[in-house]
Amino acid sequence: MTEAAENSDPARTQDGSSATDRVDVAVIGAGISGLAAARALIARGNSVAVLESRDRVGGRLRSPELGDGTGRVDLGATWFWPGEPRVTALVEELDIAVHRQYIDGDAIYHQPTGGQRIQGNPIDVPSFRFVDGAESLTEAVAAALPAGTVRLNTAVTRVEVADRATVHFPAGTITADHVVVALPPALAVERITFDPPLPERVAGLAAVTPVWMGSTVKVVVHFAKPFWRDHGLAGSAISHIGPMREIHDMSGPGGQPAAIFGFVPQSGPGPAPSEDEIRHQLVELYGPEAADPVEIIIADWRDEPDTSPPGVERLQAYQAFGHDLFQSPTLDGRLHWTSTETARVAPGHIEGALAAAERAVHAIASAETATTTLKGANR
Ligand SMILES: Cc1cc2nc3c(=O)[nH]c(=O)nc-3n(C[C@H](O)[C@H](O)[C@H](O)COP(=O)(O)OP(=O)(O)OC[C@H]3O[C@@H](n4cnc5c(N)ncnc54)[C@H](O)[C@@H]3O)c2cc1C
Known part of the structure; x- marks a missing residue:
């Protein structure tokens, strides 16, 4: 869709280092909301990098093998x-048992x-x-993305927004037109520095938003x-x-x-x-x-420091789930929220994470259409 897509390298994935440094959209977090957003954005032609702090995809979908190897059990969502409808459709599309x-x-x-x-x-x-455990859903979504889209062991520490957004992680940076924050808002404001800072109301809301099941x-x-x-x-x-x-x-x-x-x-x-x-x-x-x-x-x-900020049990303002301030992008329209906590529909559920991802993808698509129209009008 942009020059980034045309120039994209086969990205390296293990620590995010020397990977393609310019994409349309940088997604922070390879839980189900981040992966679903990436899937939809790539389907509409965007170049996307998904930056994930853990050494696996799935986030709160976690299904390790039992010690005797007889199967997987769910330690997160079950x-x-x-x-x-969204989970059902995804399960059918990916043919998940x-x-x-x-x-x-x-x-x-x-x-x-x-x-x-x-x-x-x-x-x-x-x-x-x-x-095969709920984690198999995220494994299947990740496996269907172009190779190198997901960069594991890549904890984002800073997001700068100027003409474009620059996302920082220990091994480097990546620039993007849009950034999708696909982790719980309270964790995002605890772990990531935003420059310029998030608007006070947004930062305050994010800081008190509970982490579902955290x-x-x-x-x-x-x-x-x-x-x-x-x-x-x-x-x-x-x-x-x-x-x-x-x-x-x-x-x-x-x-x-x-x-x-x-x-x-x-x-x-x-x-x-x-x-x-x-x-x-x-x-x-x-x-x-x-x-x-x-x-x-x-x-x-x-x-789980990649899920829950310190003192997570003190976060009890469940009325913050699906709040208006999470429904539209912030920082010059470049930063979008997709974790399940931000969903209007089924917040807390996998379904909510998918609904939030859908909303962010729609906002990015609308912003791109507006930019294209503006460019056309100025010609
Ligand atoms: C015990 C438990 C039981 C549950 N039961 C159910 C259930 O039965 N049904 C249901 O529908 N839902 C259930 N849920 C909720 C469900 O798991 C979540 O709704 C869903 O997984 C949230 O997905 P997400 O993408 O919004 O967030 P997450 O899965 O939390 O994904 C966020 C991702 O961001 C990554 N990350 C964090 N910090 C950074 C950083 N700085 N840089 C880069 N990456 C970062 C994390 O490692 C993670 O992979 C349960 C959850 C738990 C914990």
């Missing part, structure tokens, strides 16, 4: 829901006297899961088999005692690999629960068969 969340059987209510079985399952709603501990417990199903249990539970407050089945299709997962919401800086505490709670709920899991994984999202 589900998408019927009625989320999904399966239905297991919700059959009874649920358990956990109270001080122990687990109380509830007839039926009022806890779960029908939803879908990714057979203060959550997610626990995945892998068992040899989904024994709870044999007892007519769905695997779901609600607990007012904890440590896990909300529990669900996380087994793969057909029950393998078998797993239960739970959320431990954190309202302060206290430690994550221990494996013993987790085992103890599961035995109270599901009986002695729960005493001997194959593996317990405890993922504390507060400890």
Whole structure:
């Protein structure tokens, strides 16, 4: 679309160094919102670089392999829901294998006297899961981008906006007409210096915007088999005692690999629960068969500096999600917000991240049309 596209090198990807230094759009963050924005921008002919601080794509979509190699489990996002058209369309376009969340059987209510079985399952709603883990969605989007688009291990530290934008990272800089900020706003203002500074209202809003699930501990417990199903249990539970407050089945299709997962919401800086505490709670709920899991994984999202700024649990202004100030670009119309927190539709969800990406791509397309029209008028 521009000279940048014509001149683009086969970019190098491991630390962002000596890669193409001029693109139409620089995207900061290779989570689902940044990758979806890149996909759409490239489809309309833009040259794009996606700069990612981690050594992997996916951000809050994180699905490591179990220790025994029997499958992947989700430490970040797990589900998408019927009625989320953007995720559904992307899954279909990329031909990603999904399966239905297991919700059959009874649920358990956990109270001080122990687990109380509830007839039926009022806890779960029908939803879908990714057979190979939610991270496989971002892996598939990234794999479909031109080679070298995503530059891993490239933490952006500074964005300068003058005639164009210059994005700085330890190994170099890249210039772009537009910058997409595809990370949680509170993290962006904590980690990245903007020059000129963001307008005061925008900076203030970003600084107080919660990071969705950024203060959550997610626990995945892998068992040899989904024994709870044999007892007519769905695997779901609600607990007012904890440590896990909300529990669900996380087994793969057909029950393998078998797993239960739970959320431990954190309202302060206290430690994550221990494996013993987790085992103890599961035995109270599901009986002695729960005493001997194959593996317990405890993922504390507060400890992920690429997701959560320090003190993330203090961010509680959820009314900032989808705020008006995130809907239009700032800094001379060059800086666009796409993380899920900025979405008007389904903020917090994968669907929200896709909706926010769509909005940013639309704004960039409109700005380019306006520039072209202006150039034509001045001729
Ligand atoms: C425990 C948990 C459970 C969840 N469950 C669900 C669920 O079931 N269903 C659902 O729809 N959603 C769920 N979510 C939310 C879902 O994961 C998010 O909505 C989605 O992944 C957000 O994508 P994003 O692109 O907006 O942000 P992110 O995924 O956070 O991506 C931001 C990216 O920016 C990178 N980055 C950060 N700083 C820099 C920097 N300075 N320079 C360059 N790169 C940087 C990060 O490494 C990251 O890759 C859950 C999240 C968590 C944590």
